[in-house]
Amino acid sequence: MKVLVPVKRVIDYNIKPRVKADGSGVETAGVKMSMNPFDEIAVEEAVRLKEKGVVSEIIAVSIGEAKAQDTLRTAMAMGADRSILVETDVVTEPLAVAKVLKALVEKEKPELIILGKQAIDDDMNATGQMLAGLLDRPQATFASKVEVADGAVTVTREIDGGSQTVKLALPAIITADLRLNEPRYASLPNIMKARKKPMEKITPADLGVDMTPRLSVISVAEPPERKAGVKLDSAAELVSRLRNEAKVI
Amino acid sequence: MTVLVYLDHEGGVIRQASRSAITAATRLGDVDVLVTGPDAAAAAKSAAAIPGVKKVFAVTDTTGNSELAEPVAALLVQLAGGYTHILAASSATAKNVLPRAAALLDVQPIPDIVAINDAETFVRPIYAGSALATVKSADAKKVITVRASAFDPAPAEGGSATIEEVALPAGPGGSTFVATELSKSERPELESARVVVSGGNGMLNEENFKLLEPLADRLGAAIGASRAAVDKGFVSNEYQVGQTGKIVAPELYIAMGISGQIQHLAGMKDSKVIVAVNKDPEAPIFQVADYGIVGDLFTILPQLEAELDKAG
Ligand SMILES: Cc1cc2nc3c(=O)[nH]c(=O)nc-3n(C[C@H](O)[C@H](O)[C@H](O)COP(=O)(O)OP(=O)(O)OC[C@H]3O[C@@H](n4cnc5c(N)ncnc54)[C@H](O)[C@@H]3O)c2cc1C
Ligand SMILES: Nc1ncnc2c1ncn2[C@@H]1O[C@H](COP(=O)(O)O)[C@@H](O)[C@H]1O
Numbered sequence: 327m328k329v330l331v332p333v334k335r336v337i338d339y340n341i342k343p344r345v346k347a348d349g350s351g352v353e354t355a356g357v358k359m360s361m362n363p364f365d366e367i368a369v370e371e372a373v374r375l376k377e378k379g380v381v382s383e384i385i386a387v388s389i390g391e392a393k394a395q396d397t398l399r400t401a402m403a404m405g406a407d408r409s410i411l412v413e414t415d416v417v418t419e420p421l422a423v424a425k426v427l428k429a430l431v432e433k434e435k436p437e438l439i440i441l442g443k444q445a446i447d448d449d450m451n452a453t454g455q456m457l458a459g460l461l462d463r464p465q466a467t468f469a470s471k472v473e474v475a476d477g478a479v480t481v482t483r484e485i486d487g488g489s490q491t492v493k494l495a496l497p498a499i500i501t502a503d504l505r506l507n508e509p510r511y512a513s514l515p516n517i518m519k520a521r522k523k524p525m526e527k528i529t530p531a532d533l534g535v536d537m538t539p540r541l542s543v544i545s546v547a548e549p550p551e552r553k554a555g556v557k558l559d560s561a562a563e564l565v566s567r568l569r570n571e572a573k574v575i
Numbered sequence: 576m577t578v579l580v581y582l583d584h585e586g587g588v589i590r591q592a593s594r595s596a597i598t599a600a601t602r603l604g605d606v607d608v609l610v611t612g613p614d615a616a617a618a619a620k621s622a623a624a625i626p627g628v629k630k631v632f633a634v635t636d637t638t639g640n641s642e643l644a645e646p647v648a649a650l651l652v653q654l655a656g657g658y659t660h661i662l663a664a665s666s667a668t669a670k671n672v673l674p675r676a677a678a679l680l681d682v683q684p685i686p687d688i689v690a691i692n693d694a695e696t697f698v699r700p701i702y703a704g705s706a707l708a709t710v711k712s713a714d715a716k717k718v719i720t721v722r723a724s725a726f727d728p729a730p731a732e733g734g735s736a737t738i739e740e741v742a743l744p745a746g747p748g749g750s751t752f753v754a755t756e757l758s759k760s761e762r763p764e765l766e767s768a769r770v771v772v773s774g775g776n777g778m779l780n781e782e783n784f785k786l787l788e789p790l791a792d793r794l795g796a797a798i799g800a801s802r803a804a805v806d807k808g809f810v811s812n813e814y815q816v817g818q819t820g821k822i823v824a825p826e827l828y829i830a831m832g833i834s835g836q837i838q839h840l841a842g843m844k845d846s847k848v849i850v851a852v853n854k855d856p857e858a859p860i861f862q863v864a865d866y867g868i869v870g871d872l873f874t875i876l877p878q879l880e881a882e883l884d885k886a887g
Contacts, residue, residue, distance in 0.1 A: 342837060343702040352701070420684070446702070451674070455644065459648060459677075460678050460679075470812070485668070490642065495748075503819075504802065541713070552849075555865035557861070557869060561881070567866055572865065574826045575883075
């Protein structure tokens with residue numbers, strides 16, 4: 327069976343984002359970009375399913391600027407077989423991304439779509455659920471374990487008080503949580519091989535999707551800075567300060 | 576304007592975070608609410624007592640289907656007609672269900688709002704809280720999750736809403752609820768606790784992590800953890816505080832052996848008072864801590880308990 331894995335190019339998670347001076351957004355020019363960490367986990371899961379013989383083909387998709395090619399190459403170096411770049415300069419909102427993915431799912435007919443649970447730039451945590459809604463297919467978000475057998479997938483999901491297990495008929499949509507797996511590093515030979523793997527380039531218009539964002543950004547600001555406080559020498563002083571100064575105990 | 580709030584409850588008692596969502600909702604208009612689950616009747620009573628709530632929709636369901644996103648999203652869409660806004664407190668449940676419903680309504684959801692500027696304009700953190708975005712929605716309906724720590728909870732008592740039983744639609748099918756495993760704890764709920772004691776990688780192992788319990792007992796605190804502690808199996812995932820875990824803002828947050836990476840800070844930096852104990856004087860946690868002790872936590876922990884016993 328085929329798996330589709332959407333991967334987003336975001337500011338590397340080790341970089342502290344800087345708000346632009348004019349308050350229009352976050353600076354991305356000259357900043358190190360990487361694959362969204364949750365999407366690495368999604369790719370890894372697809373690759374493991376392929377290694378188990380459950381999956382025959384993995385297609386990575388990215389919607390964004392031309393540079394999202396790099397992210398797709400990384401996905402292919404990790405083990406995706408081919409990729410699709412849906413090129414747009416517009417900020418990609420989950421609703422529009424879900425519409426693009428729906429069009430691709432209808433074309434490619436994957437039985438499983440594994441997304442990240444959350445993009446660490448917009449922190450939306452929405453695209454997978456929205457795609458599942460648009461496709462009218464079952465969903466399992468925040469997956470920490472995935473097992474495919476007999477035309478169904480059993481997923482353990484992380485919920486607030488513990489975990490939950492659901493069983494979905496295929497085709498289904500899964501979003502990956504951090505504990506699903508540890509993604510591999512792409513080896514140099516695999517990075518070289520990935521250069522030769524096919525990458526299709528299309529635009530949202532080719533799929534009939536309007537990318538116009540529904541949310542307009544009025545401003546982006548730094549959050550109020552917390553100041554470093556004092557270093558204390560002993561537990562006794564801490565308890566006394568908490569009691570008499572901060573009055574929280 | 577009328578707002579529908581999807582409430583979380585535990586055994587029929589409305590969660591404090593959901594009462595915060597009601598506070599946010601009352602700033603937008605009249606408030607109706609939805610409760611689901613096997614204890615929906617009790618939850619409906621508890622919801623009806625919250626001042627500001629006009630009407631409660633209750634779905635009593637013992638099949639487990641109300642645990643699934645597909646039928647609940649379909650229900651929200653079915654109820655959505657009369658409402659300008661659909662809200663819920665940010666929780667794993669709400670994040671599972673609301674975006675699905677939003678897609679069916681052709682709406683771009685607005686997650687994790689921390690402020691309401693007007694009926695269309697909201698403030699939300701992005702990049703793990705490194706920036707605050709003010710966004711204006713062009714959608715006819717708004718689908719929103721509310722960061723509970725940013726809004727005071729509505730009182731639990733004083734209201735008298737009407738209750739209406741509704742049925743859960745079938746949803747698209749193909750999804751079966753198998754089981755839920757909840758970890759039991761006598762401690763206060765992490766997200767609404769007045770004091771949180773969290774441990775990180777510095778706790779070294781599962782055994783040592785338990786050393787935080789006597790301190791938490793003395794302070795009536797909930798226990799939290801960094802992702803490193805969760806990853807290494809010191810505690811299970813529901814303890815994780817941070818960008819991709821729980822967001823807490825207690826009166827007092829005590830970080831033991833946590834370095835303070837941005838992803839962790841995202842979940843706790845709005846706490847009123849932050850205490851950090853770390854042996855590395857350069858640990859970034861000290862940049863946000865009101866009170867810090869540089870030292871070995873295994874030495875400081877028992878001293879802290881002794882001091883609390885002395886003073887208390
Ligand atoms: C996409 C993504 C999402 C993430 N989401 C989260 C999240 O939600 N929450 C989260 O917490 N992390 C999250 N992380 C992980 C985060 O980046 C850090 O790796 C993690 O927070 C580190 O945990 P830690 O501080 O416990 O461990 P470490 O960074 O290893 O720090 C341990 C600290 O303990 C101190 N220490 C060790 N021994 C002692 C001792 N005996 N006494 C005193 N101090 C001691 C050390 O000096 C050190 O500062 C995420 C990462 C990614 C990529
Ligand atoms: N522009 C994009 N291109 C490819 N995948 C995306 C894009 N935006 C979101 N996704 C996928 O949707 C997941 C959740 O993103 P979000 O809903 O924005 O938090 C990500 O982890 C990706 O798997």
